[in-house]
Amino acid sequence: MHIDWASLATVAVVAAAAALTIVLLISFAVVAVSRPERRAGGPDGGEASVTHTGVGTAIAALCVLAAGFIVCYGLYLIIA
């Protein structure tokens, strides 16, 4: 009986790395565009809040772009 344990381990590692990377990238993107839960009676934010939103959107865009590249590679694997 021959079991291809090496291929199985490779599949597990590659799949885990890909899934982990994509899901974490999207999670960071979601966090980046989301304002943290405001504490009751906390400061309003003002100009700092606007800056935070801009930086957050940029980080989110980068994360989504990176995840998009991985998805495109997946599409390439399907087609190729």
Place this chain on the structure above:
Amino acid sequence: MDVSLIVVVVVITALVFDFTNGFHDTANAMATSIATGALRPKAAVAIAGCLNLVGAFLSVQVAKTISGGLVDERLITPVVIFAGLVGAIMWNLTTWYVGLPSSSSHALFGGLIGATWVAGGAGAIHFNTVLNKVVLPAVLSPVVAALIAVTVTYLSLRITRRAEPGVVSRGFKLSQAVSGSMVALAHGTNDAQKTMGVITLTLITAGTLPAGSGPPFWVVVAAGLAIGLGTYVGGWRIIRTLGRRVSDIRPVQGFSADTTSAAVILSSTHLGLPLSTTQVCTGSIFGAGAGRRVAAVHWGVAGRIALAWSFTLPSAAIVGAAASWLAATGTVGVIVVAVTGIAMAAGIYGASRRNPVTADNVNDDPTAPTTDLDLAA
């Protein structure tokens, strides 16, 4: 029996199998998207149906053997293929009726094993290959998928725990539509190929095509349309089981499950280790459920699904063997098998209408019985 007649019968039966494969496996890609509300039920099955159709055209690298070396290929004749397909269709319909996901590939392998056993005896079955290619992957692949999904879901929930719930929900629902679509596309590429392989091999064995031929264009179109239509019809009973009765799936979990499934299926296909789409997706959904709270998963459903998986190969083999024995007697035997199969399929469909599951009630309260088996009892 007239060669051209049995070829026509096999082609039709293969397309029926492809159709059942489609509606049986809609849940793999879209169950969680429907459960979380990322996509409306009708829109989800329409997208999955289209992507399955597209997937059928993306690659025509048909497997050289439809049995994957599980049986002695020299004994595979159109009659054996027909009997094997009947066994696979019957198993697909039965598991659909009770709302349990099971591998269509394994059902096809089971049907072929049973049919070949009758045609050539036990010596025609390569049991070592069965163990390596069917039994071990069936045990290991859902476990691997579940472990990855648990980890991914847990980390994702930890990262987003302080973010705005509305943004989290919207973000993951949007992402889930993409990841679910990837699973649907991968499914179309893999599973439509299977039927193309069956039809092409039948045409080759009947002498209609020269040996080593690829699938004719009409075969690609017919197989793509059959699996796409089957997916669009939507196996709502299995969608309900995976989407609502495994756990209370949230968008984060749905996205994690779909992404894990797509990653495992694509990497295994690319590395030449074909795994069952159904088993990978089911494992991912259970893992994603456990990633939030282990106790929130209905482990009884997991037990029933595991039981169905253990019966897939032998059940389809028994039906395939019986069909092969009857069909081998000649034209009358083939007709008897076909009529019996149609009658049984009609009976299962009729029984399902007493408790219909549709796009309208697929997301109903999961506190009801955990599978349709309970309802049928």
